[in-house]
Amino acid sequence: MTTQEDKTTTKVYIVDDDTELCESVAWLLDSAGITTITCHNADEFLTQFDQRCPACIILDVRMPRMSGTRLQEQLNRLAPHVAIIFVSAHGDINMSVSTMKAGAQDFLEKPYDPQRLIDAVQLGIDNALERFDSYRKTQELSEKLSILTPRELEVLSLVVEGLPSQNIGRRLGMSVKTVDVHRTRIKMKTDSDSIGTLARDLLRYDVEIP
Structure with a gap:
């Protein structure tokens, strides 16, 4: 069960080159008790991003240098546990479908309904926590x-x-006693119950077992 304390560990980033929109979204979310970190391009975000924490990212599709979709591709390799909410003034169905297939949580068109954005971010915080714990x-x-032998x-x-x-x-050509020795070693090495x-x-x- 997600607690309020857990939710405060989730970082919420706004990544958009529109300064006024960033300020507006930050104010809106702050009014709902959600603290945000504002970044005006993908490079600035990557500098501030802490992959040791769960994260919900409000991400503009079109930005100079690195687009939102390219940043999503990078995050899928770097931090697949993040929850991404795309926003765009130029969205279309194909773009929405492709970003969702690539793992985005939601796709909102600008201008978006304030309550829908708040709801999406609150859901994103919950999803980010679940994805981070699983990751x-x-x-x-x-x-x-990685510490087990090939036979183990x-x-x-x-x-x-x-x-x-x-x-x-029988499958590996060893005695039951030897199998049980390996099982005991696996349990001890992995510190499993x-x-x-x-x-x-x-x-x-x-x-997957290598």
């Missing part, structure tokens, strides 16, 4: 897998498939 868990799981990864892969130790032993819990987390967060 962080995925990174943690990937780091745990083979055993774990078969555990994820749902095979018991006896079947894993159980290897079953680890397997469920890998499936839940769609983490």
